[in-house]
Amino acid sequence: MMRQVMKAGLALVLMGAGVVSADDQVDLDMVTKIREEGFRRSHVMETLQHLTDEIGPRLTGSPAMRLANDWTRDKFTEWGLKDARLEGFEFGPGWTPVRSEIHLTSPRAEQLYGLPIAWHPGTEGKMDGEIVVAPMKSAKDFDKYKGKLKGKIVLVDAVPEQKEPSNKVFTRLDDKALQDEASYNLPSSPQADLDSWIDHVAFGYEREAFLQAEGAVAMVSRSRRPGNLIDASGYQYKQGMLPKLPAVSLAAEDYGMLVRLSEADDKRPVTISLDVAVTYHNEDMKSYSTLADIPGKAKNAEVVMAGAHLDSWRVGDGAVDNGAGTAVVMEAARILKALGVQPKRTIRFALWGGEEQGYYGSQRYVIDHLADRPTNVEGKLKYLTPYEQQFGRFPISFKPGYEKFSVYFNLDNGSGKIRGIYTEGNAKAAAIFGKWFAPFHDLGAETITMNETGGTDHEPFDDIGLPGFQFIQEPLDYGTRTHHTQIDTLENAYEDDLKQAAVIMATFLYEAAMRDERFPRKPMPVMEGDKKDEKAEE
Amino acid sequence: MMRQVMKAGLALVLMGAGVVSADDQVDLDMVTKIREEGFRRSHVMETLQHLTDEIGPRLTGSPAMRLANDWTRDKFTEWGLKDARLEGFEFGPGWTPVRSEIHLTSPRAEQLYGLPIAWHPGTEGKMDGEIVVAPMKSAKDFDKYKGKLKGKIVLVDAVPEQKEPSNKVFTRLDDKALQDEASYNLPSSPQADLDSWIDHVAFGYEREAFLQAEGAVAMVSRSRRPGNLIDASGYQYKQGMLPKLPAVSLAAEDYGMLVRLSEADDKRPVTISLDVAVTYHNEDMKSYSTLADIPGKAKNAEVVMAGAHLDSWRVGDGAVDNGAGTAVVMEAARILKALGVQPKRTIRFALWGGEEQGYYGSQRYVIDHLADRPTNVEGKLKYLTPYEQQFGRFPISFKPGYEKFSVYFNLDNGSGKIRGIYTEGNAKAAAIFGKWFAPFHDLGAETITMNETGGTDHEPFDDIGLPGFQFIQEPLDYGTRTHHTQIDTLENAYEDDLKQAAVIMATFLYEAAMRDERFPRKPMPVMEGDKKDEKAEE
Structure with a gap:
């Protein structure tokens, strides 16, 4: 799941309540x-x-x-799916950390703990230098540190006030929490959220440029997680805009100690050593999604899809973000093949690349097969992803696949089982899902919300008016500990939850594939303030 | 605080309810x-x-x-205390980790996270070797692995069943929890606890000997804490019994991954590299406690004491175990000196060394000044500490200081504020503490329990029949996250709590020092089954 939930408030014009067709009665033999x-x-x-x-x-x-990519493609083939394939997208160089070692060298000797931030270079051997604490939140803060950073290792984050740690570590939703999920939140303005995200991403590039211009030799950021957990994700990965400074995300406890030492009255220099080696991979500037089909029997078959992102960040093994979703989507494919289903519509499985950097794989799929939009790279948008550069732009040019597309189901919120679904404001979808969840109440799955959710690969579908849904899952410790940290490992994924999710995913795909009619769409979403006449009509 | 609570069940013969003397009315001017x-x-x-x-x-x-030791001694002197000094005890070599780096090298390359276990040697450069998973709980398990460990890096712990993480991270005691503290737990048999502790410590030495005999090249243990927290404390530090094998405590998540990889069907070897450098310190085989006095005005003045251990383990900075207790005891000294108190009894402050290895400093103080006991080093007891070798042995030979000793207060359960006190079954003490806590109810301190507590430096006093007490403190996250881990750092110590504890500690010391009579003692504790006639009488 990407860091930012970007679109939690698109202004939607909801249509009236829809009619559930007779065939939305679930095929209970198949459920069994x-x-x-x-x-x-x-x-x-x-x-x-x-x-x-x-x-x-x-x-x-x-x-x-x-x-x-290769292993999942081969697995799909082994299980009997058709046309298992990789679909590429322009991305940039890959990056792999090889080793890192960090020490406090003065006023005392101590090994510290941190990890290199993605796509930053290594130190080419051990770098020993004095630290300067220079917390910066926007370009306005640069003036304070001009002329003070030359040759320095710069600590760029402020240490927040001490707070007692939370006791909400691991959550399974109770009735009250599910009611809250079901209860509708009126949309807020998405433009402010979007602008703030654009500023955030752009600031990363501006700060890097400032540090380079000032002659800093490395950057140290404070891990946003306490308790020795490191989030070392990074957002500077673009060809031509790659970061030039070595950078590490330091454990919050070690970072705080460095800041306090540097504030000591005696003004002794505080020095640390960084020894970081990384490898860039420039052989192929494309990256890939894996796709495979169970072909539909209908003439000119429509398509239903399930997807999850196969890529992960680098400090953990990507078990819950999003190995879990990947394994569930693959397991749904395996189950349907094992049962020898002969669906009317094609069931397509997609394991996306580049989700963590901004929906690269799913967005490329949408552009290639469903619909394209104008791209804006003006100003700070040049730092952002193709998805963000196209977000909310009109007119839309539709591809042949648009009419043949039925529905997309995404799974990407950790390894927790499915408790319900976000309908993205599509009331007809809500009525249908009510039927489809009926045989799964005993598995805890029944909550349907008209709310939207964001932050993952259903968004490029939803943005062009196609039904794209993400499930409500048990939160577990995804938001509190495992998301983007070193402990995103198999230890923290739950088998029973994953089995449940795969059963529901397989059923939803089957029902969608066998339904008489294409899955009902909602009106094309528009940004608040967009002129109606800018919209393209299907 | 030491790992094991050893004596939570000494069979005590409780005396009848005592009478509180008039002077146990607190000096409220002094409290102010x-x-x-x-x-x-x-x-x-x-x-x-x-x-x-x-x-x-x-x-x-x-x-x-x-x-x-030196800094605290000088600080006591700077604050005007008398006779600030170090008192030594035989201990053995010191040990400091210099650097460590661990990698999975096959079937894939990945940096792992772990820390060297205390007193184990380094690897003298990078060691690359195949792992063998050989979980052993007692010497009975050795047979299974005989002939299989030569040249191998041995993973010695089993991976427990997956468990959802607890939501009890950080606790402040509510009324119910305080009532539970106050409610008396009938003593259990301490001999079984003691025997199991002896077996546990001895097994560490036996396993080391087995691994060496089998030609293993290194040992890897699984950190008992989840979430990338490492407990790398060790119990093999004795001159002549120092461990010879490099050993690291690996993050539970990484450890689990290695075990799973080694269980994979394909039987590929799983190899890791260890690169660990440590330093032993052999210049001085003694270690030290720091002591200082506020001399009593009375002729041949009796002594009241406060203490906390100054030593820590090595993976964190020892902020809550037990920099917190140390800072509180020192602050109590500073407060009393700042107020220019002229106590009747001498108030002695002790910052112990060697607590974590088994009360070395406090036990040595007791032997040198208060009472000595016979030492038993037979069988497995040779692996244990002087404290454990003397525990429960009779006859006791008393030193001149025994009669002049009044009371000892210890603080060693993290940085949480004081909520009450364990009276170690001394009913007269309970009556007195009831009075002394009266002006601190507004600070949350009022719970008095007849229960005993263990695991720290009041025990050597209590064991010889002297009043030695440990306070009830807010648990905070001491037991769940910070105890003996890398995040035992200043970030996780709470200033307001420490201020409160220092105020109460200073007051208790002052009241004890000014009381008309020496603090009431309880009958000499005996182990269950000890013959009464083996006891020495005062």
Whole structure:
């Protein structure tokens, strides 16, 4: 799941309540079979273990990601899916950290703990230097530190006020929490959220340029997680805009100690050593998504899809973000093939690349097969992703696949089981999902919310008016500990939850594939303030 | 605080309810002054910051511990205490880790996270070797692995069943929890606990000998803490019994991954590299406690004492275990000197060394000044500490200081404020403490329990029938995250709590020093099954 939930407030014009067709009565024979296969003959943990223990972190563009592409493609083929393939997108160099070692060297000797920030270069041997604490939140802060950073290792974050740690570590949703999920939140203005995200990303590049111009030799950031957990994700990965300064994300506890030492009255210099080696991968500037089909029997078959991102950040093994979603989508494919289903529509499975950097894989799929939009790279938008550069732009030019597309289901919020679904404001979808969840109440899955959710690969579909949905999942410790940290490992993924999710995913795909009619769409979303006449009509 | 609570069940013969003397009415003028000094002009965080940020980890026998001894002695002198001094005890070599780096090298390349276990040697450069998973819980397990460990890096722990993480991270005691503390737990048999502890410690030595005999090249243990927290404390530090094998405590998540990889069907070897450098300190085989006095005005003055251990383990900075207790005891001294108190009894402050290895400093103080006991080093007891070798042995030979000793207060359960006190079954003490806590109910301190507590330096006093007490403190996250881990740092110590504890500690010392009579004692504790006629009478 990407860092930012970007679109939690698109202004939607909701249509009136829809009519559920007779065929939305679930095929209970198929449900029985899917449950049997999914609960008694599951391969989901085997799949997840291979992705995490054997392949490990799968940063977009890295050899490990390519290995995962190939392995998942071959697995789909082995299971009998058709046309298992990689679809590429322009991305940039891959990056793999090789080793890192950090020490406090004065006023005392102590090994510290931190990890290199993605796409930053190594130190080319051991670098020993004095630190300067220079917390900066926007370009306005640069003036304070002009002329003070030459030759220095710069600590760029402020230390927040001490706070007692939270006791909300691990959550399974109770009735009250599910009611809250179901209860509708009126949309807020998405433009402010978008602007603030653009500023945030752009600031990373501006700060890097400032540090370079001032002659700083390295950057140290404070991990946003306490308790020795490191989030070392990075957002500067673009060809031509790659960071030039070595940079590490330091454990919050070590970072705080450095700041306090540097504030000591005696003004002794505080020095640290950084020894970081990384490898860039420039052989192939494309990265890839893996796709495979169970072809539909209908003439000129429409398409239903399930997807999850295969890429991960680099400090953990990407077990819950998003090996879990990947394994569930693959397991749904395996279950349906094991049962020999002959769907009317084509069921397509997509394991996206580049989600963590901004939906590269899913956005490319949408552009190639469904709809393209104008791109704006003016101003700070040049720092952002193709997705963000196209976000909310009109007119839309539709591709042949647009009419044949039915529905997309995404899974990307950790390894927690499915408790319901976000309908993205599509009231007809809500009515249909009410039927489809009926045989799964005993598995805790029944909550349907008209709310939207963001931060992952259903968004490029939803943005062009196609039904794209993300499930409500048990939060577990995804938001509190495992998301983008070193402990995003198999230890923290839950087998029973994954089995449940795979059974529901398989059923939803089957129902969508067999339904008489294409899945109902909602009106094309528009940004608040967009002129209606800028919209293209289908 | 030492790892094991050893004596939570000594069979005590409780005396009848005592009579509180008139002078146990608290000197409220003094309370007012102490609160003013302690809350408005506190130095407690400054002290703790020096101990942790500036000096850092203070492993017994290490140069950093000696630096802390010297600094605390000088600080006591600067504040006007008398006879600030170091008192030594035989210990063994010090040990300081210099650097460590661990990598998975096959089937894939990945930097892992772990830390060297205390007193184990380094690897003398990079060691690359195949792992063998050989979980052993007792010497009975050795047979299974005979002939299989030569040249191997041995993973010695089993991976427990997956468990959802607890939501009890950080606790402040509510009324119910305080009632539970106050409610008396009937004593259990201490002999079984003691025997199991002896077996546990001895097994560490036996396993080391087995691994060496089998030709293993290194040992890897699984950190008992989840979430990338490492407990790398060790119990093999004795001259002549020092471990010979390099050993690291690996993050539970990484450890689990290695075990799973080694269980994979394909039987590929799993190899890791260890690169660990450490230094032993053999210049001085003694280590030290720091002591200082506020001399009593009475002729042949009796002694009241406060203490906390100054030593720490090595992976964190020893902020909550037990820089916190140290800083509070020092602050109590500073407050009393700042107020110019002229106590009747001598108030003695003790900052112990060697607590983490088994009460070395406090036990030595007891032997030198109060009472000595026979030592038993037979069988497995040879692996244990002088404290454990003397525990429960009779006859006791008393020193001149025994009669002049009044009471000892210890603080060693993290940085949480004082909520009450364990009376170690001394009913007269309970009555007195009831009076002494009266002016501190507004600070949350009032719970008095007849229960005993263990695991720290009041035990050597209590064991010889002297009043030695440990306070009930807010648990905070001491037991869940910070105890013996890398995040035992200043970030996780709470200033307001420490101020409160210092105010109460200063008051208790003052009241004990000014009381008409020596603090009431309880009958000499005996182990269950000890013959009464083996006891020496005072």
